[in-house]
Amino acid sequence: MDRFRAFRIHQVDGHIEPRLETLTLDDLSPGDVVIRGEWSSINYKDALAATGRGRILRRFPLVGGVDIAGEVLSSADPRFRAGDRVAVLGCGLSETHDGGFSEIARVPGEWVIPLPGGINTRTAMAIGTAGFTAALAVHRLERNDQHPGLGPMLVTGATGGVGSMAVSLLADRGYEVVALTGKPEQAADYLGQLGARRLLDRNTIEMGRRPLEKIQWGGAVDNLGGEVLAWLTRTTAFHGNIASIGLAAGTSLETTVMPFILRGVSLLGINAVELPRSVREEVWARLAGDLAPAHLELIVQREVSLESLPGSFEGYMDGSVTGRTVVRLS
Ligand SMILES: NC(=O)c1ccc[n+]([C@@H]2O[C@H](COP(=O)([O-])OP(=O)(O)OC[C@H]3O[C@@H](n4cnc5c(N)ncnc54)[C@H](OP(=O)(O)O)[C@@H]3O)[C@@H](O)[C@H]2O)c1
Numbered sequence: 001m002d003r004f005r006a007f008r009i010h011q012v013d014g015h016i017e018p019r020l021e022t023l024t025l026d027d028l029s030p031g032d033v034v035i036r037g038e039w040s041s042i043n044y045k046d047a048l049a050a051t052g053r054g055r056i057l058r059r060f061p062l063v064g065g066v067d068i069a070g071e072v073l074s075s076a077d078p079r080f081r082a083g084d085r086v087a088v089l090g091c092g093l094s095e096t097h098d099g100g101f102s103e104i105a106r107v108p109g110e111w112v113i114p115l116p117g118g119i120n121t122r123t124a125m126a127i128g129t130a131g132f133t134a135a136l137a138v139h140r141l142e143r144n145d146q147h148p149g150l151g152p153m154l155v156t157g158a159t160g161g162v163g164s165m166a167v168s169l170l171a172d173r174g175y176e177v178v179a180l181t182g183k184p185e186q187a188a189d190y191l192g193q194l195g196a197r198r199l200l201d202r203n204t205i206e207m208g209r210r211p212l213e214k215i216q217w218g219g220a221v222d223n224l225g226g227e228v229l230a231w232l233t234r235t236t237a238f239h240g241n242i243a244s245i246g247l248a249a250g251t252s253l254e255t256t257v258m259p260f261i262l263r264g265v266s267l268l269g270i271n272a273v274e275l276p277r278s279v280r281e282e283v284w285a286r287l288a289g290d291l292a293p294a295h296l297e298l299i300v301q302r303e304v305s306l307e308s309l310p311g312s313f314e315g316y317m318d319g320s321v322t323g324r325t326v327v328r329l330s
Helices: 044-051 121-143 161-172 188-194 226-235 258-262 277-287
Strands: 003-012 015-024 033-042 067-075 085-089 104-107 153-156 177-181 196-201 217-222 236-244 266-269 300-305 324-328
Touching: 003 044, 015 044, 033 085, 033 121, 067 104, 067 121, 085 121, 121 161, 121 217, 121 236, 121 266, 121 277, 121 324, 153 161, 153 226, 161 177, 161 188, 161 196, 161 217, 161 324, 188 196, 217 226, 226 236, 226 258
Parallel strands: 153 177, 153 217, 177 196, 217 236, 236 266, 300 324
Antiparallel strands: 003 015, 033 067, 033 104, 033 324, 067 085
């Protein structure tokens, strides 16, 4: 394919301008593996990048999209051959390197993950960075001795991509999952089907102010940051873990050392973008095995094309989006 279409983000007079363009391979960032894109997905970060609401791209122009899955067309890296089905998630896509909203991608072989058996390219993108991040959080929580006996797990931003996957994965593993959401009425059925036992309305929670509040959670997966994360530190059980993933509500964290030194609470930082390859492969193997998401088709709420991408980001910015969006590339 000499010429192909891509969703490329420009900066013009300080403003972000995404355009659907026709490119050639020479237009793309260098790399030793060329992939024919089959599927991509939309993540919160893609919406920040495409709307200009967050500083994600570190140079311009760049093809957007932090995820891609497809077929290897050619490879100078001996680990891959034409015809292999692979995925690239995070690494530098749509930050420093042309990304996944493209019919063709060219990337360093070190970033390429061969898809484990049972995971096709659409499934890989239904999971995408959001699902992979939720699985990485569960992996790290349990490595740090989280178990259902510690008490209920609270998932915040529960209807989002990471949240939906976290609710489903944790419920499947026998945790009593409580979902914190800004849309308790609209999403009650959805979250119940994913396995949430109880819903909390994020607009009405009483957070208290003391350094330690009554214990409510065995642990948590937090997508929001800010005062909700601070409240979680004050209300998590002895030796419980909080996986800090996101910043949908803010980047601040005002708490004290009391939860850490008096209750032994652990705050686990989750970074799914820059991760040792060995851990990435281990989590993918688990996603094809004991962490295989049971409700993936329910979580995929939308399928869009490259042409309809420009109108697909606003729901991520106003928090109205539910579940995951996959992008059909070819
Ligand atoms: N650390 C990492 O490696 C990593 C990887 C992937 C994502 N992330 C981060 O994780 C977070 C979630 O990502 P995602 O892809 O799941 O995003 P998403 O699909 O847009 O979901 C975010 C959810 O957060 C809630 N929310 C949105 N705006 C909010 C606001 N202003 N205040 C409070 N809650 C709000 C909404 O859920 P409810 O209505 O149900 O509350 C929304 O559905 C983002 O901050 C993203 O940047 C981090």
